Amino acid sequence: ELKVEQNPLFLSMQEGKNYTIYCNYSTTSDRLYWYRQDPGKSLESLFVLLSNGAVKQEGRLMASLDTKARLSTLHITAAVHDLSATYFCAVHGLLVAGGTSYGKLTFGQGTILTVHP
């Protein structure tokens, strides 16, 4: 059974600082997603990482994937208040139904990020 562990679960940062959220998973997977969730809102897709060594960047966020270590990181550079949200990683797996395979996501616990002035 695939298990996904995120850490830290809570992160309080000062504006301007850098930090990294870690996502470890227990079995082989071919892709990994990062999502952002604002309070009371749904999930917004940030990145999809498709291969070992993949790195993607958008603004102050950079995500990477090491499939051999079964580890993904979400690095925050020079944090700003607008980045305050909950961040989830989700690992892609397979679900078999009716003799056909379908994609299934297994989520980490989520990291609640608060950026202070």
Next chain:
Amino acid sequence: DVKVTQSSRYLVKRTGEKVFLECVQDMDHENMFWYRQDPGLGLRLIYFSYDVKMKEKGDIPEGYSVSREKKERFSLILESASTNQTSMYLCASSWTGVHNEQFFGPGTRLTVL
């Protein structure tokens, strides 16, 4: 843009009531999903549907059932609501295939008293 809508943002029910949560998507997606989200546990898959009238249990199906009579609509049913089913419920949809991205609805926060 893909749109996934859920019938209620907030719902308060009493223990023992039958509860229906509705989800509608407008992109002709074959696959639809119901998750529940709890603090410290992330999102967990309750049920999945890959076609009309077809359903598959997820990781935590106990106490829930689903219905998919039309392609665009996927309902989650709590036959007899209990307080431990107080949670945020998120619906998602995707095209068929192993690698298609899931699109999420806004969520329904259900409180069972």
